[in-house]
Amino acid sequence: MSLPRFIGEKEDSYLVLKDQEYNHAVKVLRVKQNDLIEINTLDGNVYLAKVEDIGKNQLIALPIEKIPIKEEEFKITLYQCMPNQLSKIDEIIEPLSQLGVYKLIPVISKNSAVKEQDVVKKLEKWQ
Structure with a gap:
């Protein structure tokens, strides 16, 4: 059985879950002290961690080992026409x-109802 994986932050020598990740771990999945979980720190690292403390608004875990992330065998590139409502x-x-x-490549077709300058603004936001 695989362990639940969460997105957290590395603070000093600990891993911390806050906000929605904390709520999902503690309230939904009922993670308890001493449980093993996986935490992705969004810096390219995933850790196997042991829950040390569960506070009112954060979960603190001690990293046990760094889990190597295997590179995907193939990479999917999607060409997506821009919808009429850019939002x-x-x-x-x-x-x-x-x-x-x-990779997502936005496409403006001849039938697109969006303006190119609006798409350029969105592209800046995504990068």
Whole structure:
């Protein structure tokens, strides 16, 4: 059985879960003290960690070992036409990143109703 994985921060020699990750771990999955979990620190590292303390708004874990991240055998590139409402693209990007899409290339087709300068502003935000 695989361990639950969370997104956390590295603080000194500890790993910390806060906000939504804390709520999901403690309230939904009912993680307890001394449980083993995996924490992704978003700097390219994933740790196997042991829960040391559960406070009112944060969970503190002690890293046991660094888990090597294997590189995917293939990388998915998606060419996505821009939707009529440019704000919808944010809703498209989140599940794509969760599914492992490596690169998203926005496309403006001849039938697109969005303006190119609006897309340029969004591109700056995404990078």
